Amino acid sequence: MSMADDLDARARAILEKNDRGGYTVPTARLYPYQWNWDSAFVALGFATFDRDRAWRELEMLLEGQWPDGMIPHILFRRDDPDYFPGPSVWRANLGPIPSGGISQPPVLASVVRMLVEGGGAEDARRGAATVERIAAWHRWWHTARTPDGCATVATVHPWETGRDNCPDWTVGLDAMTVPDDLMPYTRMDTTHANPAQRPSTAQYDRFVAIIQAGRELSWDQKALTETGPFLMADPGLHFILLRADRDLLALAERFGGPVDEIEGWIEAGVAGSDSLWNADIGAFCARDVRGGTFSDGVSSASALAFYADAGTDAQRASTLAHVERIGRAATYLMPSWDPEHPAFEAQRYWCGPLWCQMNRMIAQGLAEAGHDALAARVRDDLAAVIGQSGFFECFDPVSGAGCIGTDFSWTAALWLEWASPSAAKGRAG
Ligand code: GLC
Numbered sequence: 462m463s464m465a466d467d468l469d470a471r472a473r474a475i476l477e478k479n480d481r482g483g484y485t486v487p488t489a490r491l492y493p494y495q496w497n498w499d500s501a502f503v504a505l506g507f508a509t510f511d512r513d514r515a516w517r518e519l520e521m522l523l524e525g526q527w528p529d530g531m532i533p534h535i536l537f538r539r540d541d542p543d544y545f546p547g548p549s550v551w552r553a554n555l556g557p558i559p560s561g562g563i564s565q566p567p568v569l570a571s572v573v574r575m576l577v578e579g580g581g582a583e584d585a586r587r588g589a590a591t592v593e594r595i596a597a598w599h600r601w602w603h604t605a606r607t608p609d610g611c612a613t614v615a616t617v618h619p620w621e622t623g624r625d626n627c628p629d630w631t632v633g634l635d636a637m638t639v640p641d642d643l644m645p646y647t648r649m650d651t652t653h654a655n656p657a658q659r660p661s662t663a664q665y666d667r668f669v670a671i672i673q674a675g676r677e678l679s680w681d682q683k684a685l686t687e688t689g690p691f692l693m694a695d696p697g698l699h700f701i702l703l704r705a706d707r708d709l710l711a712l713a714e715r716f717g718g719p720v721d722e723i724e725g726w727i728e729a730g731v732a733g734s735d736s737l738w739n740a741d742i743g744a745f746c747a748r749d750v751r752g753g754t755f756s757d758g759v760s761s762a763s764a765l766a767f768y769a770d771a772g773t774d775a776q777r778a779s780t781l782a783h784v785e786r787i788g789r790a791a792t793y794l795m796p797s798w799d800p801e802h803p804a805f806e807a808q809r810y811w812c813g814p815l816w817c818q819m820n821r822m823i824a825q826g827l828a829e830a831g832h833d834a835l836a837a838r839v840r841d842d843l844a845a846v847i848g849q850s851g852f853f854e855c856f857d858p859v860s861g862a863g864c865i866g867t868d869f870s871w872t873a874a875l876w877l878e879w880a881s882p883s884a885a886k887g888r889a890g
Contacts, residue, residue, distance in 0.1 A: 497565035506874020530601035533560035612733035626660035697762030700769035768826030796858035814855035
């Protein structure tokens with residue numbers, strides 16, 4: 462058996478091992494529930510060998526949708542005392558399944574479109590059944606999570622961006638005060654993973670303070686957006702939503718759905734991109750909505766402009782120059798944070814490590830924009846670190862060492878769907 466065949470077999474075994482009966486945990490122990498965007502990427506992996514199981518993953522995610530349209534970032538189908546913050550901390554019981562009170566990057570429509578366009582009649586049938594529900598979720602982003610007067614979607618919690626402790630959030634977290642009556646809590650993540658690779662205690666206090674604020678507002682999402690302690694606009698969420706709106710439009714045109722409304726979202730999204738352009742850096746950056754201050758570094762989310770087909774020619778050229786520069790500074794593209802920025806830490810979670818799901822989207826956008834060599838490098842670099850270290854949660858972009866969670870579902874899935882030599886046929890990015 463060749464090394465690639467062996468990795469293919471190991472990747473399938475990881476997905477099967479992490480299967481909890483129709484949905485997949487990201488990794489045992491550290492993340493024992495169903496996570497939103499993890500499931501979307503995991504479905505792409507299952508689709509390479511079991512399409513029915515791929516759809517089941519997405520349908521089980523949709524089962525957790527709240528009446529207001531939100532699809533939560535975590536579904537707590539069965540309580541696991543080994544995880545903090547679990548359902549008794551969130552107390553966000555507005556949906557059919559106990560869940561977190563925030564969402565996560567909306568990649569679902571894009572994944573559904575890929576499954577539908579790469580599949581047959583059964584894929585079309587199951588895809589069609591998701592359109593109105595995904596549209597309700599996008600409507601939630603465009604209303605409940607779009608602050609009055611703000612040109613783009615925003616977020617109330619760094620965890621909602623999926624890039625939990627990226628230095629992008631420093632401006633917004635610094636603007637917060639931690640209340641004197643912060644609920645007492647005990648972290649569990651640092652018992653399962655190396656604390657030096659996880660967020661700091663000061664950051665964690667703020668993460669918990671936002672949960673407390675959500676509880677006090679009974680998880681009224683518009684109120685949390687308008688009055689909560691943290692409010693930042695994120696190029697990651699914005700570009701992923703804009704791309705997902707375009708993909709949802711294609712699905713709605715084919716199967717029926719609110720086409721005119723989606724076209725309005727896309728128009729607003731294209732126009733709103735400019736509000737995230739940090740001219741001092743020459744990149745799309747996160748921004749504190751209330752104070753107006755930009756984050757001062759280039760993250761992997763900055764590189765998603767191509768994926769969203771957003772930005773002017775000059776903005777795209779400047780973004781590309783950053784990606785090329787970072788490609789010279791790091792061994793492996795694309796780190797989550799600029800290696801030439803003082804806040805870079807090669808192994809601390811979103812402060813440097815490279816993540817397969819971000820890079821899958823970045824490469825797809827680069828390829829669609831005609832930057833084939835760079836897209837291939839992003840893919841080949843992921844294959845190289847997986848070959849060197851295995852299926853980790855994320856990877857040191859300088860040494861290639863694996864970081865934090867092992868036997869990780871989306872890493873296995875995106876190996877199968879994208880980075881493995883066996884994925885070459887039909888690859889999108
Ligand atoms: C971490 C990541 C987030 C991911 C989750 C489960 O919280 O930051 O993006 O969804 O783990 O893998």
